[in-house]
Amino acid sequence: MKTAERQNKNSTNVAPYAGLAAAVAFPVAIPGVYDYAIPPRFAGKVTAGLPVFVEVRKSRIWGVVLEVKEGSEFPELKEILEIKEGHWTDSNRSLLKLYEWMARYYQCPLGRLFKPLVSKSIINKKPKTVTVYRYAGSDDGINRIDSAGAGAAGRPALDTITAPVTAAELKSRFGLTPSKIGTLCKKGVLAKEQKTVCRDTNEFGVDVAGAARVTLSVGQQACVDRVAASIGAPGGKPFLLYGITGSGKTHVYTELAKRALAAGRGVIILVPEISLTPQTILRFRAEIGDTVAVIHSRMSDGERRDSLQEIVTGRRRAVIGVRSALLAPMENVGLIVVDEEHDGSYKQSDTDPRYNARDAAVMRGLMQGAAVVLGSATPSLESYYNAQTGKYRLLTLNERFGTARLPDVRVVDMAAEHRENNWTAISRYLVTRMGEEIRDRHQIILLLNRRGFSTVLLCKSCGYSHTCPNCSVNLRFHKSDTTMKCHQCGHEEGAPRCCPKCGGIKIKYQGTAIQKAEELIREKFPEARILRMDQDTTRRKGAHLSILEEFERGGADILLGTQMVAKGLNFPNVTLVGVLQADTGLHFPDFRASERTFQLLTQVAGRAGRAELRGEVVIQTYSPGEPAVNYAMTHDYLSFYGYEIKNRRELSYPPFGKLARVIAEGPDEPVLRAFLHKCARALLSGDNSIRVLGPAPAVLSKIDNVYRYSMLLKSPSPVPLGEALANIRKNAQADLPSACRCIIDVDPVNML
Ligand code: ADP
Ligand code: ZN
Helix, strand or coil, rough: CCECCCCCCCCCCCCCCCCCEEEEEEECCCCCCCCCCCCCHHHCCCCCCCEEEEEEECCEEEEEEEEEEEEECCCCCCCCCCECCCCCCCHHHHHHHHHHHHHHCCCCHHHHHHHHHHCCCHCCCCCCCEEEEEEEEHHHHHHHHCCCCCCCCCCCCCHCCCCCEEEHHHHHCCCCCHHHHHHHHCCCCCCEEEEEEEECCCCCCHHHCCCCCCCCCCHHHHHHHHHHHHHCCCCCCCCEECCCCCCCCCHHHHHHHHHHHHHCCCCEEEECCCHHHHHHHHHHHHHHHCEEEECCCCHHHHHHHHHHHHHHHHCCEEEEEEEHHHCCCCEEEEEEECCHHHHCHHCCCCCCCCEEEEHHHHHHHHHHEEEEEEEEEECHHHHHHHHHHCCEEEEEECCCCCCCCCCEEEEHHHHHHCCCCCCCCCHHHHHHHHHHHHHHEEEEEECCCCCEEEEEEEEECCCCCCCCCCCCCCCCCEECEEEEEEECCCEEEEECCCCCCCCCCCCECCCCHHHHHHHHHHHCHHHHHHEEECCCCCCCCCHHHHHHHHCCCCCEEEEEECCHCCCCCCCCEEEEEEEEEEEEECCCCCCCCHHHHHHHHHHHCCCCCCCCCCCEEEEEEECCCCCCHHHHHHCHHHHHHHHHHHHHHHCCCCCCCCEEHHHHHHHHHHHHHHHHHHHHHHHHHHHCEEEEEEEEEEEEEEEEEEEEEEEEECCCCHHHHHHHHHHHHHHHHCCCCCCEEEEECCCCCCCC
């Protein structure tokens, strides 16, 4: 570490410290690296990656050693107070290089990266134990039990206990009450002990029935062979597996995972937030076995601690999880899979480090000699471009597995539908098709990417539209509890009966969101069983699971959902997929709007006809000519890519050049504006190739009463961009008042 911060400002004329010192970073809002003395009692124990308890800025917290060195340029170092041995230390060390890269590339203080591993609650969490009993070997005891009637009732004798059992098992197997167990312990028949158990998030056991042997298709086998060759040979380029929906990418992943495990190496499998469903976990468990640990975002600290512990100790050799699983402290990783690599949830957009787990996966693979496989039916423009230029190796699966065929797609122009006097959100064609499929007892998935009941409240007299008092967005009407809700800050109020501005009663809830669509479908198909899946119906833990299970069991005809239903789901009985409004995201002020729409449509279309039954997809849209819609209609990724890559090149958007967003947030808009303008001027006058868009108010110009101002930097290469951003970061510390903050988002995904 180059920079160490001064601990003691008044001691400049004292000689520098000469003993062993540790450079320590902190997982909290204390940037920079501080030097500490290693006291003799910890000599030889302090290594890079070790959590240490120290005093910094008058408080005592846990930090992580980045480096041990002879002496420090600073005199009179404070001592390390406490250390935490065996806490994933070695693994932290192997991740240090990756963390350093992330901190540099994503402009984040290094210590922040340790937060998930070294927070106070994780460090102090004790392993969970249960009381168990084993047979302690006294004949006397067995006889007593027998005479107490246990043997007489045909129960086995206690010396049949081989592995320790719980009190509950003693009760069910031997009929022992707690008081009898107590007596037997006193007599030395049973011995009581504590056993550490894993707070397992894996309520889902191994579905052995699912572990049918699969024979890979020729195409699948070819993919496996190419990647497998590089599991043992580090240093190769990453693979991009472009495989259409239903082509059997999952079996390629599981086969590769088995190979890596057999070679004694660890496996990391990343899936998007939204598709880490029990269905996915079960599929992997069935194939790979229960050596798979699961990491997801709703885990408790205890569960996270235990999962990490299982990984570090090597009891579990594979991890499946959302983006943070990429940072799993695992040694000797041989394979990293990023499924649905195009998915935006791999990018952490809301807090530091604002990293993209897909890109960090490529970096980790490079650093640790692991084969990296990025897979998707709709690869991101960036990744496919990398495959074109030879930076990645391309693997292709362009047929569905077995006899399954891609579904037919029909596009319905909703403007024409309105002209012919159908003003509802469902076209006549889709209604007809739904009726047929329900009659045939097939299942239907409908996508409407809008929460709530309707999108805006409009007053027809004065034109007033009801916006959030805290944010620059419209409130959404939720009919179930007659409220208006803000989907940004959570603000809620009772739905008005008259216009809050002019008092008029001609108010209208306009636009169809998912609750209104549900009502409409119930009217049209009163006999159909409908499941709705959106943020509002899945708030309860496990709700997500039970909805999908019920649908899988055939407990419903229609699954109506937001984008949650678009990805990864595999239901053989689904023959019809309807997209109610393909345009919802198309006109977003975001250079990826078209790409996202294409991906969403292709992914949801991929839910239909995944087995023997033929599928059909109906896309309703107001923009039937849009390339994103047209190419999705013909499942033509390559043409969409060809079209979109031209736009990117013309406008110098990724993959042509690097992008970073700088957002200033705070209570005082003029301050933010002045700060960003100053940064922009400095950039434009400087000797560099960076282009600046803005500064301007962010699309979401106010969230929860915080103003947001932003600018976008475009640069042909990452190095000058990194330097420019580092400067902005420095200026922000100097210029921005403490109530404001400056956010730097490298390779941004969220452009709002
Ligand atoms: P993808 O992830 O590419 O969309 P899946 O891996 O979900 O595709 O595969 C689609 C369907 O085909 C699944 O039901 C899967 O079990 C089946 N399948 C794929 N490959 C095989 C295989 N080699 N043997 C048997 N079934 C397969
Ligand atoms: Zn709000």
